Structure formats: C-alpha cells, structure tokens
Amino acid sequence: MITGKNYIGNLLSSVGNKTFKTFNPIANKENDTLFVEASEVEILQATELAAEAYKLFQKVSGHKKSEFLNEIANQIENLGDTLLKTYCLESGFPESRAITERGRTIFQLYSFANLVKEGSWVEAVIETANPNRTPIPKVDLRKMLVALGPVVVFGASNFPLAYSTAGGDTAAAFAAGCPVIVKSHPMHAGTGELVASAIIKAAEITGMPNGVFSNLNSSGIQVGISLVKNPKVKAVGFTGSIQGGRALYNLATQRDEPIPVFAEMGSINxxxxxxxxxxxxxxxxxxxxxxxxxxxxxxxxxxxxxxxxxxxxxxxxxxxxxxxxxxxxxxxxxxxxxxxxxxxxxxxxxxxxxxxxxxxxxxxxxxxxxxxxxxxxxxxxxxxxxxxxxxxxxxxxxxxxxxxxxxxxxxxxxxxxxxxxxxxxxxxxxxxxxxxxxxxxxxxxxxxxNGVPTGVEVCPAMVHGGPYPASTDSRFTAVGTESIKRWVRPFSYQNWPNELLPNELKNENSLGISRLVNGVSTKSKL
Amino acid sequence: MITGKNYIGNLLSSVGNKTFKTFNPIANKENDTLFVEASEVEILQATELAAEAYKLFQKVSGHKKSEFLNEIANQIENLGDTLLKTYCLESGFPESRAITERGRTIFQLYSFANLVKEGSWVEAVIETANPNRTPIPKVDLRKMLVALGPVVVFGASNFPLAYSTAGGDTAAAFAAGCPVIVKSHPMHAGTGELVASAIIKAAEITGMPNGVFSNLNSSGIQVGISLVKNPKVKAVGFTGSIQGGRALYNLATQRDEPIPVFAEMGSINxxxxxxxxxxxxxxxxxxxxxxxxxxxxxxxxxxxxxxxxxxxxxxxxxxxxxxxxxxxxxxxxxxxxxxxxxxxxxxxxxxxxxxxxxxxxxxxxxxxxxxxxxxxxxxxxxxxxxxxxxxxxxxxxxxxxxxxxxxxxxxxxxxxxxxxxxxxxxxxxxxxxxxxxxxxxxxxxxxxxNGVPTGVEVCPAMVHGGPYPASTDSRFTAVGTESIKRWVRPFSYQNWPNELLPNELKNENSLGISRLVNGVSTKSKL
The missing domain is CATH 3.40.309.10 (Aldehyde Dehydrogenase; Chain A, domain 2)
Structure with a gap:
C-alpha cells in the first residue's frame, strides 16, 4: 500500500534518484520501504499545479470545502490498522498514542470543516454608500478574508499525524482556500504517504482541483529550500527546531517577494x-x-x-x-x-x-x-x-x-x-x-x-505560539481554528455590482453568516 | 512654538550635533527653524522609556485609552492656525488640504477611541472547563488580544498629518496599548514637533506613563536604522518607497529577535x-x-x-x-x-x-x-x-x-x-x-x-495594503480600525483564577463586550 513515491497532485511520481528509508526505533532497524526524494522537476510540477489549483480552489464554497475536509477525515479513518501500524513502526510510539493522535487529527479536520461550513470566519464587513455625504460622497466598501495562495507545510517529527501531512497547518490552509504542498517528514514518510493518499482520494471524491495537494518526500534540506524559494509559494508553515525554522524564515524573508513563515519552534516552558x-x-x-x-x-x-x-x-x-x-x-x-x-x-x-x-x-x-x-x-x-x-x-x-x-x-x-x-x-x-x-x-x-503545560487543547481559545523564538510571528496561533488567519488576507470591493460579489458580501446574505454592516453585527440581509 | 528639539518621552532634548532645516517648496527656500537630529544616546533613552511605559500602558483600560486618543485630537485642534501654517510651509500643499487632512487625522483618532472604549476589538474567546470530559478533562481557556510592545512609526512625506506623527499607525498602536516612537519625517519636522507636543500634552492630561510617546528628528537614515535594530522595539510601521520599506524590513527580519514590519510601499494602481x-x-x-x-x-x-x-x-x-x-x-x-x-x-x-x-x-x-x-x-x-x-x-x-x-x-x-x-x-x-x-x-x-483609486475611505471595510510590494505583509491593512491588528498578539489564560483575569475575560463581563463563549457570540456574563 506504501509505494515510496511522491504525490505530484493526484499522480504518484518518482523520477529522482535519491532514496531513503524510515527507521523503527524500537526494533532499532530500518523499515522496508524505499522512498524516492522529490526531484527539482517534481517540485516545479507540484508548485505549478498548486498555482493553477489556487485559481479554482480559492473560490470553492465553504460548504464544498467542508465536504473535502470531512472526507479527508473519513479516508484517514478508512486507512484503519495500516495507518496505526505504520505510525508505530516509524515513531516508536505505542498504539494508544497513535489512536489518540489520529483522533486529534480528525477532530481538527472536523473543526475546520464546521468553521468554513458556517462561514462567518471570513469576517465580512460592509459599509454601504452615502451619496449625500459632504464634501465627498461615501463609497460602498465590502471586505472579507481571502486565501493567500499555495502554502508549503513542513511535517513535524513528534506528531506524525496531528502536526504533519493532514495536521493543523494543512487543515487550516485548505479551510482558507489555499492549496498545500507538504514537505513530508523523513522520519515518518510512510505515515505521510498513507495520509497523503487519503487527502488525494478525498480531493477526487469531492471534486477538488488537481494540485490542491502534493506530498513530497525528502531526506535532507534541499527539497524544503527549493519549495520556500519557489515564487509560486505564498506562505510557509513549520513546526520544529529553532535552527530549522529560522533558516526557512531567513530564506522566505530574503526572497524578491518575501512571504510569511509561521514557524512554531523551541520552548523550555x-x-x-x-x-x-x-x-x-x-x-x-x-x-x-x-x-x-x-x-x-x-x-x-x-x-x-x-x-x-x-x-x-x-x-x-x-x-x-x-x-x-x-x-x-x-x-x-x-x-x-x-x-x-x-x-x-x-x-x-x-x-x-x-x-x-x-x-x-x-x-x-x-x-x-x-x-x-x-x-x-x-x-x-x-x-x-x-x-x-x-x-x-x-x-x-x-x-x-x-x-x-x-x-x-x-x-x-x-x-x-x-x-x-x-x-x-x-x-x-x-x-x-x-x-x-x-x-x-x-x-x-x-x-x-496550577497545572502542566503539556496538553494543548484544540479550541478557539487556545494560543499555541508566542514571542520569538517560540514562533516567528507571535500575532498568530498554530492550534485552534483561529490558525486559519495565517493563510488569509483581507480584500476589499469598492462599489462592486451586487450580482458580481462573492456570496459572503452580497446584499442577500444567502449564506446567513454574521457580518458587520455599518458597524452593527448582524446575520440579516441588507 | 517650534523648538527644533526631540521629545524623549515628556522632555525636550537636543544633545546631538547634526542639524537640518525643512524646506518651503513654494517659496523655494529653507524654513527658519533649526532641527537637531536625535543622537544615539537619545534613541536609547526613548526606547528604554518606551519599554518601561509599556509595562503600564499595556494594562491601561480601553476607557482611559479612549480619553488619551480623544485628547490628542483636541490638542491637535488647539494648535489651530499655527499647525495649518507650518503644514503649508513644509509641504507646499494649500490650506484647504491642510484642513482636510487634519480632519481626517482627528477622525482616525476618534475612530480608534470609539473602538477601544467599546472594547470588543480584543476578540475575547472563552471556553469553560469540563471536568467530566473523557479521557482528558477539559481545561478553562480564555483568550484575548494584547499589545506587542513599543512600536516605531516612520512618518510619510505625502501625508504630514494623517500618515505621520499622530496618523493612523500611531493611533492604532496607542489603541492597541503600545508605546510609540515616531521617526519624524525630515520634510515636515516642524509639523511633526507640533503634533508631538499635542500628544505629549494629551498624555500628561490623561495620566499616561512617561515614554508612551517620543518624537525623534532625523535627516538621514541612521536614526531609523538604530530604532529598528533596537531590541526594545517590537514592531515597525512605515509608509513610503519600496526601497526604504524593504531596507527596514530586511533589518527587522535579520535581527536576533525578528520583529514584524508593516511597510505600505509603492503601487501603480x-x-x-x-x-x-x-x-x-x-x-x-x-x-x-x-x-x-x-x-x-x-x-x-x-x-x-x-x-x-x-x-x-x-x-x-x-x-x-x-x-x-x-x-x-x-x-x-x-x-x-x-x-x-x-x-x-x-x-x-x-x-x-x-x-x-x-x-x-x-x-x-x-x-x-x-x-x-x-x-x-x-x-x-x-x-x-x-x-x-x-x-x-x-x-x-x-x-x-x-x-x-x-x-x-x-x-x-x-x-x-x-x-x-x-x-x-x-x-x-x-x-x-x-x-x-x-x-x-x-x-x-x-x-x-467604475471609479478612481484615489480617495481612501477610513472605515472598517477598507483594505489599504496588498500583495508585496504594495505592503510587506498583505495580511494586514494600514487604514481603518482593523489596522490595530498589526500591533497585537493573541494571549491565552489556562485555568486562571477569575479575580486575577483582565476585565475582558472575567465571568462578570463588566465591560459588556461581545465575546465568543463556548462557541456562541454573546455580551452576557457567564
């Protein structure tokens, strides 16, 4: 069931010549599957596909995105024991931890599915026109949050499921409307491939564009560097060491077009x-x-x-x-x-x-x-x-x-x-x-x-992040539905014809979302 | 009335030996006042004072902050014709523009005053405990936005009032609870000093800590560089050229502790x-x-x-x-x-x-x-x-x-x-x-x-910012009350005793703000 290949969009691919294996720390020996590291050509293909997919995916409705996220959860559950066994073989964690972490991963996917299905997360703000205002008439302005573009997610070694392939960063980016390219963590490449297959299956079942997701194997640092430097990539999520996170942050901020990096790094708590x-x-x-x-x-x-x-x-x-x-x-x-x-x-x-x-x-x-x-x-x-x-x-x-x-x-x-x-x-x-x-x-x-810091509740009141070097940008959290804010930007329409506005901003409010209309929070139509 | 000195907190200071004058472009000659550029010593004093002031100012109530912001507006109005004349002498703009821009500046200060007086902008989220949840009891978590720390604001040449000393960046930072150090724009240093005197007066009248505001003269790039590199500075706001904004962004992101820079830069629209x-x-x-x-x-x-x-x-x-x-x-x-x-x-x-x-x-x-x-x-x-x-x-x-x-x-x-x-x-x-x-x-x-891009409405539906190089971080706007988000971070309390929580998060909700309590938006107490 595990091929060792990369997912470049919906297709399995392995044109590179660098290979590696994962390691079973309990048995103290390598696992069997040979993984093929993504080549530069495959990285370019994945980023091109993601940029094309972004054009469509950014406009997919919250309802459809919630179907996609829920289906990813279903497909992860469908992986059953194969996933649990692979997880244990690649991490040395016991099965009980595998089950708990799978539960958390699925809960995160459901949380984001519910968030985007309800829809108010886009923070719609409407100020209607006042043509009689003096000296200058007031224009009609309508604002909402929109997706940034393709996001690269670096899987974390210590959470092969919840902070990795379909973990919080990926779920948040999908919810936002951003395609995701995962730089799979080499320590759990098999777990990563299984979860990637679940995401690809879910994307196909729910009709998401090809390229909405890619999964790239890598054993060293080159795949990550190439991804962060690629101009089609518009944001980066990372969980890991200060050294690794800072290196990516430096790369991203020194690009011709700098991009945001949310790196959740070390802490002594x-x-x-x-x-x-x-x-x-x-x-x-x-x-x-x-x-x-x-x-x-x-x-x-x-x-x-x-x-x-x-x-x-x-x-x-x-x-x-x-x-x-x-x-x-x-x-x-x-x-x-x-x-x-x-x-x-x-x-x-x-x-x-x-x-x-x-x-x-x-x-x-x-x-x-x-x-x-x-x-x-x-x-x-x-x-x-x-x-x-x-x-x-x-x-x-x-x-x-x-x-x-x-x-x-x-x-x-x-x-x-x-x-x-x-x-x-x-x-x-x-x-x-x-x-x-x-x-x-x-x-x-x-x-x-009067408690312990371990145990990070997944809920909208959680802040997982903090002043540097806990994270590279303390203005965001990496856990909880608010983490969607990392991958979006506000966008404003001025005097735009009602029929051409996105549903979130139309007079009718057919989605029934909560909006700030002329300073008043309301779910009513205009 | 214009001294040519720096405000280091509440005190006028001019220990440096570099001087400059502003220029009247209509008369095509220098204006009279000699301005003394801030020295490295004064920069250190201003940042130290700001860091000390932050400890107190971050906890000042929304009500008190609104008094401060409103009083700044009053004091700017009190500057009367002196301000308008200085503005015109230093910009070449006609008096009508001076009056309009002053009106806009005052409106911005009032907008932020109203925002923080009402108080819901802190986005309070409360998840109450569930000791009976299995397998792990649910903790009580309460989140709100808090101030980042001292902010450096670079005045913009083309808006000597609305995007300068007491402009949008400064008003937003004060509203957030951040002390501000303005790197005054050398083209309108006199206008800057007058407005600075209004801010200092307002701070004294409303009892704000010394160091909540400083105003530093500079004719070259050194003062700005020293400020951005100073470890006490936690964020930067800039409006100006791509070259200038990018240089500051590079400095800020290459610090040992990188800090966010919101630079609103060039655009051909x-x-x-x-x-x-x-x-x-x-x-x-x-x-x-x-x-x-x-x-x-x-x-x-x-x-x-x-x-x-x-x-x-x-x-x-x-x-x-x-x-x-x-x-x-x-x-x-x-x-x-x-x-x-x-x-x-x-x-x-x-x-x-x-x-x-x-x-x-x-x-x-x-x-x-x-x-x-x-x-x-x-x-x-x-x-x-x-x-x-x-x-x-x-x-x-x-x-x-x-x-x-x-x-x-x-x-x-x-x-x-x-x-x-x-x-x-x-x-x-x-x-x-x-x-x-x-x-x-x-x-x-x-x-x-079907309109023109000139004319930037100050309202919560406005986005002034955009993909690089329009701004260094498209996730934020520089205009409108939402621009407060640049200077804050989310902060979470776990199982914190009710009586020790900030008022925004206490059960009582004595402020009557809108909060998300267990997923439901409400102004009620718990």
Whole structure:
C-alpha cells in the first residue's frame, strides 16, 4: 500500500534518484520501504499545479470545502490498522498514542470543516454608500478574508499525524482556500504517504482541483529550500527546531517577494513554583511534574524544561520528591536515533556548564533509542549569567533553578527568550508576585495556573505560539481554528455590482453568516 | 512654538550635533527653524522609556485609552492656525488640504477611541472547563488580544498629518496599548514637533506613563536604522518607497529577535478600461482620470499610474481626451526638491525605454518645484517584456498600455507585482472578462468598480495594503480600525483564577463586550 513515491497532485511520481528509508526505533532497524526524494522537476510540477489549483480552489464554497475536509477525515479513518501500524513502526510510539493522535487529527479536520461550513470566519464587513455625504460622497466598501495562495507545510517529527501531512497547518490552509504542498517528514514518510493518499482520494471524491495537494518526500534540506524559494509559494508553515525554522524564515524573508513563515519552534516552558505552593503542595506537584516531563519521552513543544523556585527547604523537598518520582517512570523509546542522539548530546553540553548539578538520572539498562530522564539543578545567579542553560533539551529533561529571592526570580523571567507557555504554581500568594507574573505574561503565548503545560487543547481559545523564538510571528496561533488567519488576507470591493460579489458580501446574505454592516453585527440581509 | 528639539518621552532634548532645516517648496527656500537630529544616546533613552511605559500602558483600560486618543485630537485642534501654517510651509500643499487632512487625522483618532472604549476589538474567546470530559478533562481557556510592545512609526512625506506623527499607525498602536516612537519625517519636522507636543500634552492630561510617546528628528537614515535594530522595539510601521520599506524590513527580519514590519510601499494602481466602457463613456472617464492623476500633484499611494485597454479607436479617443484634459489642469507644487527631483529623474528613465511615447505633457512655464503632468502610451507587448515600465513614477504621471487583445491584457495583469488597488471600468461586459478580473483580484488589496483609486475611505471595510510590494505583509491593512491588528498578539489564560483575569475575560463581563463563549457570540456574563 506504501509505494515510496511522491504525490505530484493526484499522480504518484518518482523520477529522482535519491532514496531513503524510515527507521523503527524500537526494533532499532530500518523499515522496508524505499522512498524516492522529490526531484527539482517534481517540485516545479507540484508548485505549478498548486498555482493553477489556487485559481479554482480559492473560490470553492465553504460548504464544498467542508465536504473535502470531512472526507479527508473519513479516508484517514478508512486507512484503519495500516495507518496505526505504520505510525508505530516509524515513531516508536505505542498504539494508544497513535489512536489518540489520529483522533486529534480528525477532530481538527472536523473543526475546520464546521468553521468554513458556517462561514462567518471570513469576517465580512460592509459599509454601504452615502451619496449625500459632504464634501465627498461615501463609497460602498465590502471586505472579507481571502486565501493567500499555495502554502508549503513542513511535517513535524513528534506528531506524525496531528502536526504533519493532514495536521493543523494543512487543515487550516485548505479551510482558507489555499492549496498545500507538504514537505513530508523523513522520519515518518510512510505515515505521510498513507495520509497523503487519503487527502488525494478525498480531493477526487469531492471534486477538488488537481494540485490542491502534493506530498513530497525528502531526506535532507534541499527539497524544503527549493519549495520556500519557489515564487509560486505564498506562505510557509513549520513546526520544529529553532535552527530549522529560522533558516526557512531567513530564506522566505530574503526572497524578491518575501512571504510569511509561521514557524512554531523551541520552548523550555518555564514553570514558577511559588513558596506557599512549594510548602503546601510541593510533593504533589513533584509527582505531577515527574509525569509531565516524561510524557511521550518529553518529545513535546510544551514539555516543562525549566522549573523556577525560591531557595529553601520547601524547594529542596520538591526537588527531592521530583528526583525520586521521575526515576520510577519507565523510560520510553524516542522517535529516531538522530533525536536520541541530539538528546544525549544536548544533555552532555548542559552537564559541562559550570554550576549545573545532576539531581536525578535514570541509570538502569535501557534498550537502544530509549531516552533516560534527567533532572538537574542550578543556582539562579549561575542560570542568569549563562544563556547556554536557557536552551531547549528536547527529551525527558528538566532543570530546577534555585533563586536567591523574588528579585532574582523576576530578573530571570525578564531575561528569558519568548516561550509557548508559562506556568504559575501558587496557593493564595499570586498577588504578592504581580511583577513576576506580568513579566512572564510578556514572554509567553499561554499562561497556566496550577497545572502542566503539556496538553494543548484544540479550541478557539487556545494560543499555541508566542514571542520569538517560540514562533516567528507571535500575532498568530498554530492550534485552534483561529490558525486559519495565517493563510488569509483581507480584500476589499469598492462599489462592486451586487450580482458580481462573492456570496459572503452580497446584499442577500444567502449564506446567513454574521457580518458587520455599518458597524452593527448582524446575520440579516441588507 | 517650534523648538527644533526631540521629545524623549515628556522632555525636550537636543544633545546631538547634526542639524537640518525643512524646506518651503513654494517659496523655494529653507524654513527658519533649526532641527537637531536625535543622537544615539537619545534613541536609547526613548526606547528604554518606551519599554518601561509599556509595562503600564499595556494594562491601561480601553476607557482611559479612549480619553488619551480623544485628547490628542483636541490638542491637535488647539494648535489651530499655527499647525495649518507650518503644514503649508513644509509641504507646499494649500490650506484647504491642510484642513482636510487634519480632519481626517482627528477622525482616525476618534475612530480608534470609539473602538477601544467599546472594547470588543480584543476578540475575547472563552471556553469553560469540563471536568467530566473523557479521557482528558477539559481545561478553562480564555483568550484575548494584547499589545506587542513599543512600536516605531516612520512618518510619510505625502501625508504630514494623517500618515505621520499622530496618523493612523500611531493611533492604532496607542489603541492597541503600545508605546510609540515616531521617526519624524525630515520634510515636515516642524509639523511633526507640533503634533508631538499635542500628544505629549494629551498624555500628561490623561495620566499616561512617561515614554508612551517620543518624537525623534532625523535627516538621514541612521536614526531609523538604530530604532529598528533596537531590541526594545517590537514592531515597525512605515509608509513610503519600496526601497526604504524593504531596507527596514530586511533589518527587522535579520535581527536576533525578528520583529514584524508593516511597510505600505509603492503601487501603480492598474486601471482596466474595458471596450464598452471605452466606447460609451471613454471621454467621461478621460476627464475623471485627468483629475485623479493630477490630484495633489499625483503624490498619493493610490495614484492611477497605469491604465490598460484594448487597442482600437475607442482607446485612442480615450487617450486623446485624457491628453487634452490633463494639460488643462494647473500644475501643483510638489512636496520638496528631492521629490520633484525624483519625479523628473523617474520620468526621464521611463522616456528612454524603447517604445514608450509621450501622449501629452504640460510644457508651459512653471514655478520651481511644480510637477508637470505627463501621459505616456506603450504597446502591450513592449510593456510585458520590459519590467522597468512597471515601476512607480511618484507624481502626476500615468501610462496607457494598448493591448493587442484580451489575452495580452490578461497576461499583463498576471505579471504585475502586488498593488494597493485595481480598478475596472466597464459597461455590462464584466462577465466576459472574468479571468482578467480574477487575475487582478489576486494582485491587489482593493478592487474598484467604475471609479478612481484615489480617495481612501477610513472605515472598517477598507483594505489599504496588498500583495508585496504594495505592503510587506498583505495580511494586514494600514487604514481603518482593523489596522490595530498589526500591533497585537493573541494571549491565552489556562485555568486562571477569575479575580486575577483582565476585565475582558472575567465571568462578570463588566465591560459588556461581545465575546465568543463556548462557541456562541454573546455580551452576557457567564
């Protein structure tokens, strides 16, 4: 069922001569299928097709787009066990995770289907003419959001379904009316091809134009570079490392015609354990965080990599319980030898930093590619002066920073880079730490009270993104239906004949959407 | 009343040693006041103050921000004739234009004041918790838009009031909760200082933090460069040339922490004269366009610099009437010797392009700095192959492209760069040109039917912006209250205690704003 080929629009294609295989980290061996990397010719074909498809797809009704999105979900479900098995073979994740992530992916597709079927997301604004206004008559102006053009989506290693081929970026772009070219992630190229086949089938069943979707294999960086530089491409979605995201951002912003890149990148997700919480609930939080840090072998953008508290017995007790608890968790398999390789090497870099101490480490025997959890501690002053300690260690790792006092804690927060999340653990004391909380708010996209940052709810109130380098543009979220805003622009019609307007802006409002008409929100016709 | 100094927050300051004067283009001589360019020290002071002010200003209520914005408008009115006279002395515009533009500026300030007083612009979204959801309980998530941080605004030469010191960018940034540092335009530094004094007075009267506004003089590019590179600066607004806007965009995107730049740049604003319109209304349109091209000496971003039609007698007649009419208009004074210098040199560059013909030129005597209008014509094929002919000539200039047929016209539209506006002049024929209209839509931010692109209505249905290089980010507009979106980001609270939430997100909804609560738009409390 998996061919190893690229989808250039509806056609399977493999004219290139660079091949690669995916890897089963649990069995510690390559999987069987040989994947053929997309050639420059195929990249050009895919972008040309996408540009042609855009002319038609941007005008497809919300109703038809919702059919397409729902059908993608159906076709993904139809892949059944084949998809789950491939997912597990290519990621080392257990089947339970495969099922959960498939559920999330399908939920995202349904969410966007509902959004575009209802239709009000286009933010229609109508100002009717006033020919009697002096000195200048007022024109009729009608605005709505329209699709930007072909979008390139880079699949993420750690979410082979939900942030990859038919993940949030793709679903949002389709909902917006943008064709999508996926640069498939080499670690799960088989999963990617299966999902791509589901999208292609759905496009054919629901009558979408050829080129609305392409799926390109790649093992290195060249396919991605060529795509981002291609003039037919009008926007880029990426989830991954700071290094990778920044490289794409630089390419995109240095084009003759710069294009927007939404890259959701690294984060250490600071957690502040306030003194009363440490005293009254320290042991409970330690247990909770031992689970959060090791969940999915720490392979989440929102993994709590930094815990900050004020030095003293209560923080010491917290560290002790966390240290004891975390080694009770069985290590998990990580995604790929390169991921565990980076984890080991990043840990090693951390451990040679002056002042960093190991508080707890899983030292038992593990199978190859299993990530051993590590808890470290450091003094606040040491952390403050060495920014190497602020870097992300992707995996089951966390660092507890012991601050001398409130002021040092505040100083550290103000000096952190941008983050996806920040968490406050507190017991009736938060009012005493207002300036710390405010400083944290300015560094993050989402702030959590008495909880863990892992677990990203898919809903319109979610912000997944944040000040750089959490993302390249903090003005957008990567999760939730609001993420559609990344792929659209406002467009305005002046004195346009009613019969030639899109349905969203016609007097009749046959779609029954909510519109702002002369300053009043209404679903009525004009 | 004009000191020539910078406002570093509330204080006048002039420690630098570089000075300059503004120029009166009508009298063709320098104005008296000596302006002192901001020094690097003052730039650092202004950015530090802005960063400190941000901590307070971002939390100022919508009600208080509306008082601030309204008071700026009052203080601008209080400047009375001094402002109008300075404006005219520094721009060469007549007093009538000064009055109109002041009215527009005040209207913009009132618009944003009303927006933030009402408060729903923050797009509050609330999803309440569901502890019984399986397998994972649903958390409480509440999202709203928050201010990005200090914004640098570059004043525009051609709108000394409406797109400058207290213009749309500044008003939008204040409304968002962002302190503003204006890089004052050297051509109207006196007008800029007067308006700056009005903003400072308003800030003091309404109790805004010191540093919420600074106004920096500059005659060259160094002040702007230093501001854009300063780490305390979090966003940039610019209106001006492609060269200038792109240079700032490159600086901002190459920072360690890249920041968004919204640059509204050049545009030739293509107008398509369809055959029936040329036949039935050609002479009328020619007269209308003779006025539009010469309005304000062509010094508008939306000046119609390109008119396209299909070759034949009707188009020839249009060209003839346009040519006859345009020389009936008296030439106007342009803004500055450098502006008219660029106009003359850009015209000269155009006129040496093979195949470009002069159709009409004002050849009478004019005073120094007056811009003489010029209409040129060219064959479609020639235009298509020489992209130098696609460049903007800022001033009372337009080019009529005579296309062989519909296909050539379509080809030309598809090959144009991004534009602020596109216009269709048609008589019951537009359905025959669907692909041309669609191609035009994909190149512009606003499309106009049977009108002129000049005249940019300030209202929520306006889009002033468009695909690059019309603007650096087509996802935003520079005009209308929606332009506030450039300076904000979404921010999400998870399980946050109700009493600690901002008023916009509290259960009580004491502000009475419209919110999306569990998917339903409502002004009710929870």
């Amino acid at each position: 600071p957690v502040i354990l306030l003194p009363k919480a440490a005293k009254l609930k320290g042991a409970d939080w330690a247990k909770t965080y031992a689970s959060s840090i090791t969940l999915g072998s720490g392979q989440f953008c929102t993994n709590p990599g930094l815990i900050l508290g004020i030095k003293g017995n209560d923080l010491s007790n917290f560290i002790q319980v966390l240290s004891e608890e975390i080694v009770q968790h069985e290590p998990n398999c990580m995604l790929h030898p390169t991921i565990i390789g980076a984890y080991e090497s990043n840990k090693a870099t951390m451990l040679v930093q002056k002042g960093l101490k190991i508080s707890s480490e899983f030292t038992g025997e593990v199978a190859p590619n299993y990530g051993r959890q590590l808890i470290t501690t450091v003094e606040g002053a040491t952390f403050l002066e060495n920014t190497k300690l602020h870097q992300e260690v992707f995996g089951p790792f966390s660092m507890v920073v012991q601050c001398k006092n409130k002021e040092e804690l505040a100083m550290i927060i103000s000096n952190l880079e941008g983050q996806l999340t920040g968490t406050i653990l507190a017991e009736n004391e938060i009012e005493d730490y207002t300036s710390i909380v405010n400083a944290l708010k300015n560094r993050v996209g989402r702030i959590i009270f | 293509p107008v398509i004269l369809l055959p029936k319109a040329a036949k039935l209304k050609g002479a009328d349109w020619a007269k209308t366009y003779a006025s539009s091209i010469t309005l304000g000496s062509g010094q508008f971003c939306t000046n119609p610099g390109l008119i396209l039609g299909i070759k034949g007698n009707d188009l020839s007649n249009f060209i003839q009437v346009l040519s006859e009419e345009i020389v009936q208009h008296e030439p106007n004074c342009m803004l500055h010797p450098t502006i008219i210098g660029a106009y003359e040199s850009n015209k000269a560059t155009m006129l040496v392009q093979k195949g470009l013909k002069i159709s009409s030129e004002f050849t009478g005597e004019v005073a120094p700095n007056y811009g003489r209008q010029l209409i040129t014509t060219v064959e479609g094929a020639t235009f298509l192959e020489n992209t130098k002919l696609h460049q903007e000539v800022f001033g009372p200039f337009s080019m009529v492209v005579q296309c062989k047929n519909k296909e050539e016209l379509a080809m030309i539209i598809s090959n144009l760069e991004g534009q602020l506006t596109g216009t269709i002049l048609a008589e019951n024929e537009i359905e025959d040109y669907t692909s041309i209209v669609n191609a035009l839509k994909n190149r512009v931010g606003r499309i106009i039917f």
